[in-house]
Amino acid sequence: MDDHGMPAQTLAMILNAATLPRDGGDDKERMSKLFSFASDHMKLLGHASGDAHSLATIANSFAGQGVWDAFLFRCVGDGVCSMPKQGFSLQSVGMILNSHSRFLARQSTWDVTEGDAEVFVVLSEVSVPFAWS
Numbered sequence: 001m002d003d004h005g006m007p008a009q010t011l012a013m014i015l016n017a018a019t020l021p022r023d024g025g026d027d028k029e030r031m032s033k034l035f036s037f038a039s040d041h042m043k044l045l046g047h048a049s050g051d052a053h054s055l056a057t058i059a060n061s062f063a064g065q066g067v068w069d070a071f072l073f074r075c076v077g078d079g080v081c082s083m084p085k086q087g088f089s090l091q092s093v094g095m096i097l098n099s100h101s102r103f104l105a106r107q108s109t110w111d112v113t114e115g116d117a118e119v120f121v122v123l124s125e126v127s128v129p130f131a132w133s
Contacts, residue, residue, distance in 0.1 A: 008050025
């Protein structure tokens, strides 16, 4: 566990559960508070705060709800770029590529950083264990 109480894996599980479809509609105020808390918590944890699957789940939850927090997506991207290339599953690669590309599609050309592009380079080089290998 990190020094800030809740590890990224726990945060990822909470976000994933909270974003599941429910009967009775969405509680926008509750979701807004949850994503604000998650963003603030990731600022405390920093980019090296979790494994690839946890970071992928966090980014995917934000993208799925249309919450385009630049700091959060860049924090996830920095985490991806600092991980060993063996730390990824095919699912986490797909989730990160999907959420990060959706985030970048909403940025103006001037707002895209070199670090944003590096995420795609790193993910193109990862060693993903395939079932038939």
